[in-house]
Amino acid sequence: MDFQLPRALEILERTPAAFRALLGGLPEAWTAPNEGPDTFSAFDNLGHLIHGERTDWIPRARIILAQGQDRTFERYDRFAQVRESQGKTAAQLLDELARLRAENVATLRGWQLTERELALEGLHPELGPVTLRQLLATWVAHDLGHLAQTSRVLAKQYRDAVGPWRAYLPVLDR
């Protein structure tokens, strides 16, 4: 599937609601456990997405669109949410994600990007030159990856409880 901005927006707009439908009102017994050291709980996934709204997608798009002399992106801190989510509830994070995403989607729509702009490049500190089109496609795939990850970490809480069915549920051992 080729990248088309209207298609990408369809996912970006839905992500906060999908997380809310899945996690809204769930107790910590579901949202707090992770998959082992240096992995994300459902709660961590929310904080990680929020950090991306603040520091990654739109800020990087601005660097590309500005086409200044230094187009290198800031490095992304994959564990920033440990600090930033401290003392917050999942309900607060769901609200924060919805608000930030709505703002960022409005910004993105407001740009009315042309094909020429989508082809502009920035410099990823590790991956090298990347286009705005690739950045926006990655935003979408990153959302969906974290929704998959969140579903998986919840499922794993029942890895033992399912008994012999574990053999039929690859999500429990991924």
Added chain:
Amino acid sequence: MDFQLPRALEILERTPAAFRALLGGLPEAWTAPNEGPDTFSAFDNLGHLIHGERTDWIPRARIILAQGQDRTFERYDRFAQVRESQGKTAAQLLDELARLRAENVATLRGWQLTERELALEGLHPELGPVTLRQLLATWVAHDLGHLAQTSRVLAKQYRDAVGPWRAYLPVLDR
């Protein structure tokens, strides 16, 4: 995490809304593609969950609770939805899943299962003896597995569009 019926219900009740938040109103460009031969599209995932509501979870629980002479479950047809979803829209499937799930959750609540009943066994045609508790835990994990699968198949539509970021998005190659 030990199986507890109230915790399980928290997920079972949320699943249709999570799928609706993610897929409701999405065009076929997102919902129709799958991951290759004999794999499920987002649309197929919905049909598969509906088939389970009709033929798997509650019917198998009834077999266990009845404790009749033959406690062997019917085999589950993993591709029944190809036939059953024909001619339907994703919107129709989302409605059907929500309706059937609400009925099944009401049935499950109505049983007011005791610890003794949760320990009763049925016979899986391939896995052998399984308890009602394991069946209900599997229902939950199966929901979450298919939400993860649905997120993944959507993400994979951008496998090429993300360019070099593919290296950072394991969901695209799972």
